[in-house]
Amino acid sequence: MPATDAHRPVVLDRREGPFGEVVLRERGEDFEIIANGCFLMDTSDGRSERLLVDAALAALPAGRPDPSVLIGGLGVGFSLAHAVAEPRWGRIVVVEREEAIVDWHRTGPLGRISRAALADPRTSILRTDLVAHLSTATERYDALCLDIDNGPDWTVTQDNGSLYSATGLAACRARLKPGGVLAVWSAQPSAIFEESLRNAGFRAVSTEEVAVARGVPDVVHLALRGD
Structure with a gap:
């Protein structure tokens, strides 16, 4: 097989959902x-996803x-797997709105x-929209680790932009216990x-x-709820 063929992407699954195509x-x-x-995201390098979890715990x-920690976005699973590998975490809740992504983990290739x-x-998966969950839930967590977009300045869907607004951040703060940590990947x-x-x-704040091979580094934004 030519070298170029080995690196050509192959579509394993394509689905149209309420938030668009995944x-x-x-x-x-x-x-x-x-x-x-x-x-x-891809599975080539999970350093920044692991930093998201480690930095929240350290803070x-x-x-x-x-x-307890709420992980916003299941993604390729690096953040969840890293949180579970840390025995100090108690309850670990993952919020993921895309049914396809949950399926790829439960019965598909991302299960590896x-x-x-x-x-x-300790793990539970909530199949719902993160923005809606933060606005309506009553449970409070010690840490929120959010990774649902390419960052506050580069959202995947327009609705996700509200997470980084004053209203969205107020909802994040309300879901944290006093002294709790908000960690946001970008x-x-x-x-x-x-x-x-x-x-x-x-x-x-x-x-x-996290240094990358080219361009600006990936980052984790950290902040504490003070009261």
Whole structure:
């Protein structure tokens, strides 16, 4: 097989849902998720997804037994698998609105990443829209780890933009326990989003970077609920 053929993407599944089209592709040994024609993520490098979870845990005040975490977006499963591998986490809730993505993990090829994590008794999957869930839920968490777009400045669907608005950040803050951590993954740094976090009443706002081969680094925006 020519070298170029080995790296040509092969569509494994394509579905049209209430939020648009989602596609699972295989490229060599890796899988890719495409949403509405926009590349979301692949399985080639999970460093930034793991940082999302690690940074949130590290930012929590010491002495919290079995802290709970809500992971916004199942994606390729790196964040969930990494959270489950950490015994200090207690309840682990994943919110994913795309039925196709959940299927690709439960019965499809992405199970190679998430199978053990999905079987862990601490894990539960909520098949719903993250923005709606944050606005209507009553449960509060020690940490929110959100990775549903390419970042606050590059949303996949227009509706997701409300998550990063003043109303959306207020909903995030309401879902956190006092001293809880909000961690938001982004494909690029955003000084505007940092200011939005401060204006929403978060404190200790910071940004951690993950170097990439080319271009600007991936980042995790961190902020604490202070009361």
